[in-house]
Amino acid sequence: MARRLIVIRLDIPVDPSSPEAQEWLRGELARPEYQSAKPTWFDLASKAVQDWLASLFQGPGGNAGPVLLLVVVLVIAGLIVTAFFVFGRPRLNRRSALEGRSLFGADELRTAADLRASAERAARAGDWVLAVEEQFRAIAVALDERTLVRVTPGTTATEFAQRAALVVPDEREALGGAARSFDEVRYLDRPGTESAFQQLVALDQRLQRVRIAAPAVAR
Template sequence: MTIPALSAADLPLLPDPDQAREWAEQELSDPVYQAAEPTVVDRIAQAVARFVRDLFTVPDTGGWGPWAFVVLGVIVVAVVVVALLIWGRPRLTPRAAPAVHALFDDDDVRSADELRADAAAAAARGDWDEAIVLRFRAFARGLAERGIVDPPPGATVRAFARAASAALPPLADALDTAAETFDDVRYLRRPGTAESYRVVADLDDAAVRARPAVPA
């Protein structure tokens, strides 16, 4: 820096504020000082380094500082993982329960298992008519509960038998015989027998084990 030459008499002991600022500006304008200043890249690197250092350093004051966000994030992730392990992935659309329709002109809303139990009780006391009707209803209700065949209200036994035969081809012959037995007992008032009940019960048992045909 070049300071104007002053005589000893002209040189003040303390410069006034304006003169001090002028001298400082002249001094800092020297290229040596400008070259020593950090560049934009240097400032960014220093800021990143400070952030990383603060992130992994717990202050002596006992406060958590940036660690609070790290711990909070770990807790949230752990809660989500535990929830998935316990309850599984959430379903986008809940599966609706199948509607319970009347079966063959009868507003019977019992489940397939309940109908089977009542049919077995009727068979045990020798009431074959009741046992046959209830067991065939159990067969139909079981297919409806599994979504294989869902008979609409007012569907006839024969219409149901055709739909069930298409879904379970290996049982078509037995199903036709059981449907005829149901019609004989329920509508034609023909007496049921133990053998007729066994035909219907065997069909129901086979249907429980069967898997529906896959459409081509």
């Protein structure tokens, strides 16, 4: 039986530089499945950013230590600056805590120094009711400014005296007497006296000299 040898010729361009091969390659790459696989502009941009960050963290000579340290310092500095703008300086923040506060039945925006000056003016004018009220308020605000005693809305004079006595137990009796003097002129319409005012001034001066090593705010 005679066998026939069948030769199949595959007409595929083998020269990639020929015009026919280049045209065939362009046609092949123009097919939808190849076009959909091409990276988008977002892919290219993301890759560029990733490469840039990688180069930063590698640092010169492949050592990422200095770069990481710089990044940590910058992050901490950013947090500090943000906290400064949000919360303000610590002392100003303590002052702001008094703004809009109802202190013993009245809104109080003044500092302890302001209240002491007001009490002194009232005393010079012989207005002992106002002098006693303002001097007692000065004592409360002064301890609040020093973060020794927290004065919250609704705190009564007696409650303040009890909280302050926890911080300065040696002045417990004097603080209780000061609260009673305030309540008498404020709520019981009792006439204030020069003696009551001077006792409050003396108590205020003693409290100003008190130094607490690690103050714990009495609430």
